[in-house]
Amino acid sequence: MIDFLTLLQVLDSSLRLATPLLLVCLAGLFSERAGIFDIGLEGKLLAAAFVSAAFAAITGSVWLGLLAGILASIMLSLLHGLASITLRGDQIISGVAINFLAAGLTVVVAQDLFGQGGRTPPLKSGGRFEPINFPGATSSKEINDAGPLMQLYSELFSGHSLLVYVALLTVPLSWFILYKTRYGLRLRAVGENPAAVDTAGISVVGLRYSAVIIGGVLCGIAGAYIATSLQANFTKDMSAGRGFIALAALIFAKWRPWYALSACLLFGFFFAVDTRFQNILLPAWSLSGFLILIALGLISYVWKKDYLDKVVLGGLALGISTIAIMIVFSVWNIGANSQIKIPVVFIQSLPYVLTVVVLAGFVGKAIPPRAGGQPYVKER
Amino acid sequence: MDIMPRWVDIIIVPLLSLFLAAFLSALLIIAIGESPIAALNLMIEGTLLRSAGWGYMLYYTTNFIFTGLAVSVAFHAALFNIGGEGQAMIGGLGVALVCLLIPWPHWTLAIVGASIGAALFGMIWAGLPAYLQAKRGSHIVITTIMFNFIAAGVLNFFLVDVLKPKGSMDPASANFPSTTHLPTFQDLASLFGFEKAFRSAPANVSFFIALLACVAVWYLIWRSPLGYEIRALGKSGPAARYAGVRPVKIIMIAMMISGALCGMMAINTTQGESERLILNFTEGAGFIGIAVALMGRSHPLGVLLAALLFGFLYQGGAELALWTKIPRELIVVIQALVILFTGALSLMVRAPLERFFMSIQKAKE
Numbered sequence: 083m084i085d086f087l088t089l090l091q092v093l094d095s096s097l098r099l100a101t102p103l104l105l106v107c108l109a110g111l112f113s114e115r116a117g118i119f120d121i122g123l124e125g126k127l128l129a130a131a132f133v134s135a136a137f138a139a140i141t142g143s144v145w146l147g148l149l150a151g152i153l154a155s156i157m158l159s160l161l162h163g164l165a166s167i168t169l170r171g172d173q174i175i176s177g178v179a180i181n182f183l184a185a186g187l188t189v190v191v192a193q194d195l196f197g198q199g200g201r202t203p204p205l206k207s208g209g210r211f212e213p214i215n216f217p218g219a220t221s222s223k224e225i226n227d228a229g230p231l232m233q234l235y236s237e238l239f240s241g242h243s244l245l246v247y248v249a250l251l252t253v254p255l256s257w258f259i260l261y262k263t264r265y266g267l268r269l270r271a272v273g274e275n276p277a278a279v280d281t282a283g284i285s286v287v288g289l290r291y292s293a294v295i296i297g298g299v300l301c302g303i304a305g306a307y308i309a310t311s312l313q314a315n316f317t318k319d320m321s322a323g324r325g326f327i328a329l330a331a332l333i334f335a336k337w338r339p340w341y342a343l344s345a346c347l348l349f350g351f352f353f354a355v356d357t358r359f360q361n362i363l364l365p366a367w368s369l370s371g372f373l374i375l376i377a378l379g380l381i382s383y384v385w386k387k388d389y390l391d392k393v394v395l396g397g398l399a400l401g402i403s404t405i406a407i408m409i410v411f412s413v414w415n416i417g418a419n420s421q422i423k424i425p426v427v428f429i430q431s432l433p434y435v436l437t438v439v440v441l442a443g444f445v446g447k448a449i450p451p452r453a454g455g456q457p458y459v460k461e462r
Numbered sequence: 463m464d465i466m467p468r469w470v471d472i473i474i475v476p477l478l479s480l481f482l483a484a485f486l487s488a489l490l491i492i493a494i495g496e497s498p499i500a501a502l503n504l505m506i507e508g509t510l511l512r513s514a515g516w517g518y519m520l521y522y523t524t525n526f527i528f529t530g531l532a533v534s535v536a537f538h539a540a541l542f543n544i545g546g547e548g549q550a551m552i553g554g555l556g557v558a559l560v561c562l563l564i565p566w567p568h569w570t571l572a573i574v575g576a577s578i579g580a581a582l583f584g585m586i587w588a589g590l591p592a593y594l595q596a597k598r599g600s601h602i603v604i605t606t607i608m609f610n611f612i613a614a615g616v617l618n619f620f621l622v623d624v625l626k627p628k629g630s631m632d633p634a635s636a637n638f639p640s641t642t643h644l645p646t647f648q649d650l651a652s653l654f655g656f657e658k659a660f661r662s663a664p665a666n667v668s669f670f671i672a673l674l675a676c677v678a679v680w681y682l683i684w685r686s687p688l689g690y691e692i693r694a695l696g697k698s699g700p701a702a703r704y705a706g707v708r709p710v711k712i713i714m715i716a717m718m719i720s721g722a723l724c725g726m727m728a729i730n731t732t733q734g735e736s737e738r739l740i741l742n743f744t745e746g747a748g749f750i751g752i753a754v755a756l757m758g759r760s761h762p763l764g765v766l767l768a769a770l771l772f773g774f775l776y777q778g779g780a781e782l783a784l785w786t787k788i789p790r791e792l793i794v795v796i797q798a799l800v801i802l803f804t805g806a807l808s809l810m811v812r813a814p815l816e817r818f819f820m821s822i823q824k825a826k827e
Contacts, residue, residue, distance in 0.1 A: 119603075121544075121603065121607075161802075164807075165802070165806035165807050166806065169806075169807055169809040169810055170809060171805065171806035171807055171808060171809060172805055172806055173806075174542050174544070174603050175542075175752070175756070175801060175805035175806045176802070176805070176806030176807075178544065178749070178752055178801055178805075179798045179799075179801040179802040179805065179806055180798070181798075182749070182794050182795070182797055182798030182801065183795060183798035183799070183802070185791070185794050185798075186791045186792065186793070186794030186795035186796075186797070186798055187490075187791075187795055189789055189791035189794075190490065190494070190788075190789055190791050190792055190795060193787070193789045193791075194493075194494045194495075194787075197787075200789065200791070323611065326607055326608075326611065329604065329607070330604075330608060333604060390593065390596075390597065390710065390714065391597065394589065394590065394593040394597075398590075425619050425622070425623055427615040427616075427618045427619045427622075428615065428619070430615055431611065431612050431614075431615035431616075434608040434609075434611045434612050434615075435608075435612060437604075437608050438594070438600075438605055438608050438609070438612075441594065441598075441600035441601070441604060441605055441608075442594050442598050442600055443598050443599075443600070450601065
């Protein structure tokens with residue numbers, strides 16, 4: 083069994099890994115709640131990470147870096163707004179273009195500025211966000227001897243960078259803005275029924291631009307966090323799909339701020355487990371039993387459905403039971419208490435699999451804002 | 463309401479978008495401190511003036527034709543298949559299993575088997591998101607993005623835990639048997655006595671399969687009843703339903719064809735080039751398919767031309783990275799700009815043209 087301190091350490095790193103996801107997820111929340119799909123979150127995150135690291139490296143000030151990162155992210159948001167709000171272009175295509183633009187430009191500019199193969203030089207102190215130690219927290223050397231409450235306080239609550247606390251505060255703030263202010267009501271309305279908002283004499287274009295700009299600010303903070311706090315420099319493609327995971331978390335959270343927090347913490351926990359433990363062992367028999375249960379559930383669901391359901395979900399059930407049988411087969415000789423190693427990639431893929439399950443609506447259906455993805459055209 | 467003549471829409475708009483993208487890229491090259499003219503010369507020299515350059519260009523082009531056609535077919539049904547990358551990865555798995563498990567006597571048979579394996583695997587991988595869209599209403603863009611990541615996990619698992627030969631450190635499958643070796647352009651040229659042509663370039667016979675796929679997709683979309691139904695659904699869902707088109711069936715079929723085409727890209731990369739299954743063999747070709755389809759206006763001929771252009775850019779970009787301080791990622795920027803101008807900002811490109819042709823029409827009247 084793992085001890086309490088190890089658990090705390092895993093939770094601590096979950097929190098740190100969840101922070102960029104949370105900020106980007108909330109960025110997507112504002113944008114999508116206003117009816118603008120944002121596939122370009124990844125690109126904004128990456129651009130902000132590079133610009134903030136580059137500014138922090140050149141000026142030596144992390145605050146200038148943060149500011150520059152936010153500005154860079156807002157620029158891309160405005161591009162997305164220009165394409166999808168003003169010019170009524172395809173929001174998905176615009177997002178895809180922004181991702182590529184960021185992936186290409188960051189490396190081209192980094193190579194030109196620093197000549198280190200698309201990286202920025204390591205940031206010195208002052209160019210990074212340092213961990214904030216709460217008063218009375220024990221240092222990491224003495225933590226083994228401290229009591230459990232002290233360990234909880236020192237390991238989990240204290241010792242994060244400022245941006246982690248900012249991200250956590252953004253959740254109640256977003257909730258307040260979206261559900262308790264007039265602006266938030268209008269923002270949610272414009273994502274559900276822009277024509278009604280327009281009839282009330284409120285600018286649809288203005289509201290949607292404001293939403294993508296808020297998204298830009300949040301992505302900017304997230305980018306600065308990964309380049310100046312989680313790591314201490316920018317490396318090529320360092321966002322590593324976090325923008326898409328945040329998108330997954332957004333769906334998982336059904337476009338709600340508090341759910342977003344729990345979804346991001348859950349996904350952050352997967353990553354923390356994945357980096358901390360090289361071998362994850364699960365009891366083989368219970369695992370295959372669980373898989374067989376899922377397969378049986380699928381089969382009983384499709385029993386009275388039509389042909390296509392039977393083929394697809396039945397095939398899926400067949401695949402799952404094959405895996406279960408293979409697990410049993412591989413431990414047949416070892417006995418009832420045998421454990422099986424879970425491949426690391428499985429834990430890494432779990433957020434995406436869970437998101438697909440939620441999207442499919444088998445477990446708690448996720449319904450996106452109704453006007454999402456459609457440009458608004460005034461009736462004439 | 464055709465404001466502009468059709469040729470303007472088909473030829474001028476993409477060319478103008480390309481010109482805008484090229485212009486912005488030229489500015490970027492100047493900003494880096496290199497000369498755009500010299501860069502273009504270098505790209506042409508390294509690509510079009512050497513047979514090996516052509517060999518590399520056509521290798522990339524083959525990938526882009528497959529993925530471009532795949533995105534196009536989905537576009538015709540108003541579906542955005544952003545999951546080409548994942549479908550190609552799983553297609554590669556299909557190719558590897560077919561090549562490793564079946565003792566092929568000759569490459570002509572192996573390529574048929576590998577094509578079927580690749581198409582089947584790609585089809586299954588696109589079929590699940592298609593099913594979720596058709597029956598459960600889950601947004602296909604999101605599900606295909608998720609399936610890209612899951613595919614990367616699956617490929618990683620198979621390479622590390624299943625297909626990797628014992629004692630090897632490399633996350634890659636064993637080498638395919640030599641009977642599955644596809645003749646490269648060099649092999650073909652040697653048959654005709656040109657031993658020095660296309661030396662060590664990866665282009666191989668799967669290029670011709672890509673050309674066949676262009677013809678097949680053209681026939682499917684514009685000459686077959688199924689293609690008619692696909693286009694009808696893409697133009698207007700309610701109208702198509704009223705005419706008796708079954709959306710569920712068409713969404714499934716269009717996406718599965720799309721997935722099959724993406725999967726078939728792996729014949730070129732996995733059976734043709736690396737001759738074993740490796741990580742990251744797709745190199746983003748699934749995403750470039752989006753740019754190719756947009757640029758080629760979702761028409762097979764347009765896709766072929768756009769794929770040639772991107773093949774040229776990829777090989778030319780490699781030359782630039784080799785001889786100048788312009789990194790390869792410049793091509794990614796160009797690609798982004800092409801997607802931006804042909805896709806998202808198309809109104810910006812079209813509006814001035816439309817105004818121009820309106821004024822001509824008015825002057826005539």
